[in-house]
Amino acid sequence: MRTRIILSIALLAALPLGDTRAYAHHSNVAFAVETVLTATGTVKEWQWSNPHTWLIVDVDDGKGGKVEWAMEGRAPGVLLRAGWSRSVLKPGDKVTVHYSPSKDGSKVGMIARVTMADGKILPNAPPGD
């Protein structure tokens, strides 16, 4: 009985750790689009999904620690034409993200550009768009 309770608690605790985390779908107005900040860190997860992609990054906090940020990207269709792909980013990749911060102060940003470790730039729009 006691084992069953402990097991249940363990299962409940494990639930949010799956790969099916959902992030709210935002409109541009959720972000300060005319402010662009820079974060460097390591890719934790790259979600190639509609209507927006998500880049989950462990960002260096400047004090030797890491803070998880969820960076919202544009749709796969438009990013494909901008030079991105489903496999362009992988967990462990070092990235620099230019992003607009969320107006509500949460650790969510909207991607303006990602620079990869080899210097390759992934812009958020196709050339000339």
Next chain:
Amino acid sequence: MRTSRIVVPILTVIALSSSVQTQSPPDFAGVYRPINAFGPAGGGRGARAGGPPAPAPGQPPPPPTRTAPLSDGSQGRAPTAPQLTPEYLAKWQAMSKARVAGSSENDNTAKCLPPGMPAMMNMAYGMEVMQTKDKITFFSELNDALRRVYLDGRKPTPAILDDPTYAGYSTGHWEGDTLVVDTVSLRDNTYIEGFTPHSDQMTIRERIRFVSPGILEDRIAVTDPKALVKPWETVKTYRKMTGPPEDQLREFACAEGIEHAR
């Protein structure tokens, strides 16, 4: 003499009718990308990517200065925007206040709803046109939105008028090389452009034609006696794509990002 007097007019009639029959309407079918998706005041070239200047060869581009055009109304209404009646201007101002505060509550596309007419014709992510003699279908990659324009002479029935939709009900006819389209029966929970509200009395007339080879123009006139002080006109232009991958639209499947669908 007598024979030739009869034969010549007959031949003329045959020649005229065959020339009418062979003059078929232009073929709009194809995949297009917008030239001015957000209009001349909306940001234009480079608005998303942070804008020009282009970097020197071999040098990285300068850091982006913004992520997207400002779309919360905090800078007021553009002089080219639809002129609203006081009642609808008040609605716009209330929505602007919410947007400045960061609320997505009035954004249909953030809820995966269709953009609706006429905003749908921005076609920011690309447009596919399918055409037959009796029907033209416009498809928008953004939100997988679709509209049909009937060319076979049918008219909206009372049942259609009683059943407003996001795309509305469109009928069209050819005037030379120009497709003239009338759209009625539109829902009132969409936006004319940006987040400009309208009433259920909004109607739209479009004149669509090739202005040069591969460049399609849509002149859109919006009438709404309740929401607009005067009819509003705008012009969208699109460039026809000639080969892969640009002439292929990608699936949008917006519901993929909705929490309950995952």
